[in-house]
Structures are given as structure tokens and as C-alpha cells.
Amino acid sequence: MNILITGGAGFLGQQLIARILSQGGLRLADGHGTRTESIGRITCFDQGLGTLQDPRVRNVAGDIADAAQVRALVDRDTGVVIHLAAVVSGTAEADFDLGLRVNVDGTRALLEACRAAGHVPRVLFSSSIAVFGGDLPAVVTDATTPTPQGSYGIQKLIGELLVQDYSRKGFIDGRAVRIPTVVVRPGRPNGAASGFASGIVREPLSGLDAILPVSPDTEMWLASPRAVVTMLLRALELSAQDWGWQRSLNLPGLTASMHEEIAAVKAVAGESVAARIRYQPDEQVIRLVRTWAARFDTSRGRAMGFSADADFASIVRSYIEDNPGALAGMAR
Amino acid sequence: MNILITGGAGFLGQQLIARILSQGGLRLADGHGTRTESIGRITCFDQGLGTLQDPRVRNVAGDIADAAQVRALVDRDTGVVIHLAAVVSGTAEADFDLGLRVNVDGTRALLEACRAAGHVPRVLFSSSIAVFGGDLPAVVTDATTPTPQGSYGIQKLIGELLVQDYSRKGFIDGRAVRIPTVVVRPGRPNGAASGFASGIVREPLSGLDAILPVSPDTEMWLASPRAVVTMLLRALELSAQDWGWQRSLNLPGLTASMHEEIAAVKAVAGESVAARIRYQPDEQVIRLVRTWAARFDTSRGRAMGFSADADFASIVRSYIEDNPGALAGMAR
Numbered sequence A, B: 001m002n003i004l005i006t007g008g009a010g011f012l013g014q015q016l017i018a019r020i021l022s023q024g025g026l027r028l029a030d031g032h033g034t035r036t037e038s039i040g041r042i043t044c045f046d047q048g049l050g051t052l053q054d055p056r057v058r059n060v061a062g063d064i065a066d067a068a069q070v071r072a073l074v075d076r077d078t079g080v081v082i083h084l085a086a087v088v089s090g091t092a093e094a095d096f097d098l099g100l101r102v103n104v105d106g107t108r109a110l111l112e113a114c115r116a117a118g119h120v121p122r123v124l125f126s127s128s129i130a131v132f133g134g135d136l137p138a139v140v141t142d143a144t145t146p147t148p149q150g151s152y153g154i155q156k157l158i159g160e161l162l163v164q165d166y167s168r169k170g171f172i173d174g175r176a177v178r179i180p181t182v183v184v185r186p187g188r189p190n191g192a193a194s195g196f197a198s199g200i201v202r203e204p205l206s207g208l209d210a211i212l213p214v215s216p217d218t219e220m221w222l223a224s225p226r227a228v229v230t231m232l233l234r235a236l237e238l239s240a241q242d243w244g245w246q247r248s249l250n251l252p253g254l255t256a257s258m259h260e261e262i263a264a265v266k267a268v269a270g271e272s273v274a275a276r277i278r279y280q281p282d283e284q285v286i287r288l289v290r291t292w293a294a295r296f297d298t299s300r301g302r303a304m305g306f307s308a309d310a311d312f313a314s315i316v317r318s319y320i321e322d323n324p325g326a327l328a329g330m331a332r
Helices: A011-023 A067-071 A089-094 A095-118 A151-168 A194-205 A225-235 A259-268 A285-291 A299-303 A312-322 B011-023 B067-071 B089-094 B096-117 B149-169 B197-205 B226-236 B257-270 B283-290 B299-303 B310-320
Strands: A002-007 A023-032 A031-038 A042-046 A058-061 A078-083 A121-128 A173-179 A210-212 A217-225 A249-251 A255-256 A277-279 B002-006 B023-028 B033-038 B041-046 B055-062 B076-082 B122-128 B173-179 B210-212 B219-223 B248-250 B254-257 B277-280
Touching: A002 A011, A011 A023, A023 A078, A023 A225, A023 B299, A058 B149, A067 B283, A078 A095, A078 A225, A089 A095, A089 A151, A095 A121, A095 A151, A095 A173, A121 A151, A121 A225, A151 A173, A151 A249, A151 B149, A173 A225, A194 A210, A194 A259, A194 A312, A217 A225, A217 A312, A225 A312, A249 A299, A255 A259, A255 A312, A259 A312, A285 B254, B002 B011, B011 B023, B011 B041, B023 B076, B055 B310, B067 B076, B067 B096, B076 B096, B076 B226, B089 B096, B089 B219, B096 B122, B096 B149, B122 B226, B149 B173, B173 B226, B197 B210, B197 B257, B219 B226, B219 B310, B226 B310, B248 B299, B254 B257, B254 B310, B257 B310
Parallel strands: A002 A042, A002 A078, A042 A058, A078 A121, A121 A173, A173 A249, A210 A277, B002 B041, B002 B076, B041 B055, B076 B122, B122 B173, B173 B248, B210 B277
Antiparallel strands: A023 A031, A217 A255, B023 B033, B219 B254
16 A cells, blocks of 8 residues: 655654554554555655655655646555645744645645545545634633634634545545644744744753743643654544544643743753743744643543643653754753 | 625625615724715626626626636725625535635635735625534534535635635635525525525415425524625624624524425415425435524624514515515416
8 A cells, every 4th residue: 555645754744654664554444443554655745855765665846736746646556645744833824825825725636636546545634723722711622613813723724624525525534633732843943833832842952042932831732743643643543434424633632831841851851951941921922822722622532542642751751762863952 | 985796696696786776885884983885886796797787787797716807806996895606505515626616716716806906805705504514502603613514514614714814814804604594585496405495485476386305394594685685784884893803603594494484475375375385305305404503593693783584474575575576376
């Protein structure tokens, strides 16, 4: 079986590909049971070429909104499509047209390609908790109405609706998961407005100063890259019957305050590392983050076998294990 | 001030244009009060030419999904845009691509045209209660999560999300109203799956037999064309401040069973006219209608000054008053 991963050159895509390769196959349930499909080829599609080299990985660079190009990516053996390609929140807000083009047109081009293939591939769409915001209940549940406050959340919700309808029509077997804020993102900051939640761990550990632009008691809904990769694979494994009618799901995560993040850095890496975090309030970021959902009751997701990180310290530890090269700050 | 009405050649568009012309102007509130804007030109845009002739009406035929064509419809004096153009429910379900093209691409083309005009026109989007469906609470409230069960509802909800975001970004001053099932639609049946609710009144009154494909105790959420036109004008009149953040609204309507419809036909037009309605269950229609919302608590809409018909008999009477030529069945 072939797999297509859009946005596959990003850090999450690369971790996902590495995990699939190390497993050697994908577990997929259907109405009859669970089988393990061995991997023929993984196509890693992104704006630039993926860096992970493996005989089973084909790195392709291109434009997700180019329908013809995307059509060529899905062949009869493409049993699974994982759609990670997206313009992130800050960028989608700053460049409205780019956001629509990539997040809406790109998603539609991909869904059309999957429909045209004719064999109803399993399609996983990475949505986001950014579909929630504004005047929310204290705890967001599976029944809470999405009320996106920014273009990114709007565009992700439109993608979910398309996945829902393409699935209902029998064009694809779709699943959309609303991913918590992913921490700790390795590498350089991206355009995500939530980037500081990773920055205040990543930068101090690598010997750099970091700025916390929101109050330390600000809570966020978080998950580690490891946990997210595990949950993505779970979302694919579940059968269409397991998913049922509603193809969107709030993924489990961990509610943590920035104070808890700092404490975890302190506990794992020491006082001097944590001292590199400076609190410098940014009213614009504060206003934005105030509209985000931080507490969820993910009963449906837990019943479907999804789970996230136990505590923030384990998130920091998994980052350290996965990124040995990014710890210059700890060596001093 | 100029007005653009897409889908203006349809029966609702024509009634709306007639009402605006007879009023001679549009009441528009802003932060400072309510003014009446006199009408310069009304552009009636549709697939075919509108039949209503008036020196102030410019009838234009074209394709709502043709971005260049739509761009040319919105000039600097276009203060109000009313977007009625749509592929209806049955057609959107039968022709998925046409539904996406008209209901999504067309809406986007229009919103882009309004954005490009640069003067933040007031844009009214006709959404539908078809955004609700499936496993619903007994009474749908302003807080109920939209769960569209068909392509039409999905596409209307995508339109709402775009209107919401274009408004938030300050590109337009948008409003989206979820219109109840409109009865009695004059003229010939269209592709709407709910068409029978009009047919069982319209056909008997014009001397034709009509089929009721669902159980007589089936309830629906209804409004007359007159009430809908009044509510559309109210949606335009209200200021951006009156609307606030949330630009989508469930409009008031009337819950009536098909039995009540038949009784109203009997009361207004007599036993022999009502006898032209034949109950002939259609399992496919029954399954579809079962997923529709029939009871709403429209507190927000009522607080904003919207109201619908008092009872079904007044809906029948308003149809008779508005369509004197369509009553061959009563003359006998």
C-alpha cells in the first residue's frame, strides 16, 4: 500500500514518516478486524523536499493548491492520505489570500484527487483546536459549537466540512482530528501564533533567551509531537464504523499553564536554564490567546482509544530524547 | 445607493425587488441611528433575466461562479448586496460539483468582488435551516451546533463561515440568515427536497392533484415568502453593532405539521380543494425529512426584531392574495 503525506516535510510529517517506517506498516481496522498493511511507498509532498531519505520514501516538491499536480499524487495503490499541509495561524491571519488558497483550495484539490482515484482512500485531515474560540464554556466538550475567531480556524473548519461531506458521499473515508497546540516544536519558530508555548522550552534548552508574551497563569491545551503522531496513527487505524457519521474529533491533550511549563523546564534542566525565560507581556498576543480553548472534555476521543501526554514534564523529556542536537543550553 | 441581488430572478428575489421598489428605499441603521437610503439602481443578477421591469432595475444574466463577471457587478455605489443565488437542496445532492461550484465558488466570487470594491458593503447571505440535521435536540436553539446532513447544508455553512471571516476582517459588513422552509413557493416545483410542503397548498389551489410523500404528522419549520422578505430587509437594516460578532442567525418561523397545512387549505379553500392532496409515502423523502429540524427557539432573532407568520392559515391567505392568477382550483 502507498501512503501520501502532504506537508510531509514539516517536523510533524517527518516524525510521522519516521514512525511509519520504523513500524514497517500501518494497522488498519475495517468491519472484519484489524490488518497490518505493509508500506510500498510513502510520498512526502511539500513545498520543499523532505530531508528524510529512505528507499521507500519519494520526496516530491510542489503546490498543494495546484489541482493537476495533486491529482498526479494519488494512484490506485494510495490507500492512505494524510493531509498535514497548511498555512499556520499567524500566517493565515497576515495573508488572507494565501490562507484560503492553501487551507481551502489545497484541501479541496486533495479531496478531489482522492475522489477521482475512485477507490475511496482513507483520508486523515489535520484540523486544529483553533476551530474553537471566543466566548466558550469553561470546558469545551464534544458538543461545543465551533466558533473560530481567526482565518486559520475558519479555514480548518471549512476543510472539516468538506471531509465530512466527501465521506458521506462515499468519495473518501475521511477523518478530521482537531490537534491541540503541539509542544515542543523543534527547529525555528514558525508563523503559528501559539509558537511561544514551544519557544519557552526550546530556546532555553538550546542556550537562547525566550520571551513569554502572556501571563504565566495562562493555560493552553497541549500535546507533544510524539503523542500527536500516535494519535494520527490511531485516527487512521480506526474503521469507518468506529468513526461513524461524525468525522471530526477533538483530540485529547493536556491542560498546562505557562507557569507549569517553566516549572517543568526548571525540574528537567535546572534553574539557570529556566532563567532564560523572560516575561514580557504583548497585549496583541494576550488578546488572541484569551480567545483560545484550554480545557476540554474529550470523552469521545478517549472512548475511541486516543490519549495524550501524562504531564508537561514528560513532554519536555520526550523533546530532549528526540532532539539531542538541540540542547546546547543544558551542556553549560 | 445601488443594490445588487444575486438569484434575483427567482420568486423570492422578484418579491424582494418589488417590495424594495414599492418602499422606494432601504432603512439602514448604523451606530448613529437609522436612515432611509433611496434606491439608485437595483441590479438583478441571475442565470436568466428577471421579468420585473422598472426603470430602476437592471436585469443581468450570467454565471455567479465567474469571478470576473461577478466583479463587474459591484461598483463603488453598491451599498447593499443580497446573495440569494444558490443551487437548492435536491439539486446540490444530485449534482455535487454543481453545488460546490454555485454555492461555494459563487459565494466566494461574490465576497471577493465586495472586498475588492473596498468600501465594505453590507452583504446579506441567504443560508438555510439545512445547516441543522441528524441527531438534534427536540428544540434547536441559537447554541445548537450546525450538523448538516447533505451537501446543500454543508455548502451553506461554508458560505456562512466565509461571511463571518470576511466580516471580521473588515472586508464586508456581512449577515447570514438561516431561512426556514419557504411556503408557499409560487410557480413550478424546483429541485428543493422540501418542495412538497408548498406543493400540497399550491397545486390543489390551482386545480391540480398533489402528493404528500411524508406522514401527515410530520412537522416542518416554515415561513411565508412575505415574512421572509420582511426578515431579509430587517437583516439588512440592523447595524453591524446590532449584529455583533456572530453574523449567522436562525430566523424565526412557524412549526406546522402537514396535517395543519391540509387543515388550513380546507379552512381557506374548502373540502373539495383539500381533497386533491393524496398521501403517498415515499421512503426516501421520509428518511430525508426525518433529519430536518422542525422546532426552534429563536430567542436571539426575536430580540433582534425578527418575526414570522402567526399561523399556517395566514400563510395560505397571503399566498392567495399574492398569487391571484394561481387559483384556478378555487374558482370551480
